Amino acid sequence: MKLLRDTWLIFQRQILLVLRNPAWILIGIFQPFLFLVLFGPLLKPIFGENAYNLFVPGLLIQLGLFGSMFVGFGLIAELRAGVIERSRVTPVSRVALLLGRSLRDVVTLLVQATILVVMSIPFGLAARLGDILLAFLLVGLIALLLSAISYALALIVRNEDAFAPLTNTLIMPVWLLAGIFLPITSQGPYAAPGWLEALSDWNPFSWAVKGTRALFAGDPGNPAVWKSLVIIGALTVVATLWAGRLFARSVR
Amino acid sequence: MIETKGLRKSFRSRSRREVKTVEAVRGVDLAVREGEIFGFLGPNGAGKTTTLRMLATLIEPDGGEATIAGASLRKQPGEVRKRIGYVAQGGSTWDEVTAREELVLHARMYGIGRVEAERRAAAALDAFQLSEYADRRCKTYSGGQRRRVDIALGIIHQPRVVFLDEPTTGLDPQSRAHMWEEIRRLRREGMTIFITTHYLDEADALCDRVAIIDFGEIVAEGTPDELKREVSGDVVTVGLNGATPQAAELLDTAEYVRKLETTDEGVRLFVDEGATAIPLILRGLDSAGIDLTSIELHRPSLDDVFLTKTGRSLRES
Numbered sequence: 001m002k003l004l005r006d007t008w009l010i011f012q013r014q015i016l017l018v019l020r021n022p023a024w025i026l027i028g029i030f031q032p033f034l035f036l037v038l039f040g041p042l043l044k045p046i047f048g049e050n051a052y053n054l055f056v057p058g059l060l061i062q063l064g065l066f067g068s069m070f071v072g073f074g075l076i077a078e079l080r081a082g083v084i085e086r087s088r089v090t091p092v093s094r095v096a097l098l099l100g101r102s103l104r105d106v107v108t109l110l111v112q113a114t115i116l117v118v119m120s121i122p123f124g125l126a127a128r129l130g131d132i133l134l135a136f137l138l139v140g141l142i143a144l145l146l147s148a149i150s151y152a153l154a155l156i157v158r159n160e161d162a163f164a165p166l167t168n169t170l171i172m173p174v175w176l177l178a179g180i181f182l183p184i185t186s187q188g189p190y191a192a193p194g195w196l197e198a199l200s201d202w203n204p205f206s207w208a209v210k211g212t213r214a215l216f217a218g219d220p221g222n223p224a225v226w227k228s229l230v231i232i233g234a235l236t237v238v239a240t241l242w243a244g245r246l247f248a249r250s251v252r
Numbered sequence: 253m254i255e256t257k258g259l260r261k262s263f264r265s266r267s268r269r270e271v272k273t274v275e276a277v278r279g280v281d282l283a284v285r286e287g288e289i290f291g292f293l294g295p296n297g298a299g300k301t302t303t304l305r306m307l308a309t310l311i312e313p314d315g316g317e318a319t320i321a322g323a324s325l326r327k328q329p330g331e332v333r334k335r336i337g338y339v340a341q342g343g344s345t346w347d348e349v350t351a352r353e354e355l356v357l358h359a360r361m362y363g364i365g366r367v368e369a370e371r372r373a374a375a376a377l378d379a380f381q382l383s384e385y386a387d388r389r390c391k392t393y394s395g396g397q398r399r400r401v402d403i404a405l406g407i408i409h410q411p412r413v414v415f416l417d418e419p420t421t422g423l424d425p426q427s428r429a430h431m432w433e434e435i436r437r438l439r440r441e442g443m444t445i446f447i448t449t450h451y452l453d454e455a456d457a458l459c460d461r462v463a464i465i466d467f468g469e470i471v472a473e474g475t476p477d478e479l480k481r482e483v484s485g486d487v488v489t490v491g492l493n494g495a496t497p498q499a500a501e502l503l504d505t506a507e508y509v510r511k512l513e514t515t516d517e518g519v520r521l522f523v524d525e526g527a528t529a530i531p532l533i534l535r536g537l538d539s540a541g542i543d544l545t546s547i548e549l550h551r552p553s554l555d556d557v558f559l560t561k562t563g564r565s566l567r568e569s
Contacts, residue, residue: 013353081344086338089309089336090358091333091334092361
């Protein structure tokens, strides 16, 4: 009960901070927008009318990856401003300090995802609302998972100069192995080498992309859908517990 | 109100292959009484902030025990948090929100309901003369205003003990004087105040008692006056009109004079307490028919205390 109340308190404050500078939401959506406009047309000759139903799911997961993995920067700034320490001398729930922030990240990411999907409709994206909402559930879980990891890393390294290269190094292989731009599959005319597909099968985000693509293809019964939800959901629980413990431990 | 016994903390720093252990605090015993302003002095790196952060539940001690406002630091940190306020040195506000929003949120983090939190925020803004800027964003505040917001945040839950880490560092003289008034007001409201400072005049003017920490250990504790007396008592300088040898002979045998030095103008006397010595000196010289041109009382400063206790001046550390 106290956890919920405290999480709500922290969440409200974090949302207030977002609303004071809403431009950041649009800045975050600018990169996927460029991909949509400047890269998407290249896929049309390859995949035909389906191109955007293949590409937009990839962009959504990419938005989740890059949008959430860098939220730790904000935490480092907050550590420096003293607001974290100020919270830590109160009896406020330690886990709420994490969850309130992560929920803010989920909400901002879902707002961005909505904008991205709406922008994609004129390009030819077509999907059922129910499927889109299920995809958004997955994207929300990714935001929760990655923001927890990002905050945990920020608490460990505690400075921007180390945080930026660290997160970049972690995110690049995960991003490339997720098949964001082209499906990584050993079947069909654009087959990937077997080893690459094998590697990609071990990448949870590749499952997220597969699951989202199945949803945007109007195939919610596809095993990739439930598999991706289970994989990302389980990882989210582990990452949140880890980051929660780090928040609870003393800050030097 | 605060009692510590053998509080210890060491840090491990890793550089290259070497692991160094720095004993930041090596067994601190303190006793802070209810309703006093207690000053904690020490050069940078002496263990001041580490001790403060341990008492504020921000870092865990390696050893020792402390009781703060009746709660055990090691066994009931949550209870300690409810009873203390802590104001960090570096500020504690978000730039983009207002002082009122900060105060309401902070009160609510202590479990206070919304309506009551808003009432307390308004009262605190009023008490700290911040009402005028209450709904402006914190980034627009001056250094002194920001510091007042920090302190208002630290006491919004009406703690019994407040820890203030160098509350006046970086403030201009006027804001500093203002801050002293605020701190005295908190004491009048019944709070016990624990402040760290490296301004000795501040410790002298503001604190009822002080402790000096050096290399992680308490080297002196007492009222500023006691500490200064411990060093050398008071100093009385007497200007004489040529009759120095006679006066010196007379005063050197007086039992209230601990030490006597002759100077060009007269004599300098080291006494236990200047206020009681001066009438005796005057009477003695008068009855011996010795004329004096001036008499002056100096108190050794806390800097003198610091110098004798730590071997260096606080200013150069």
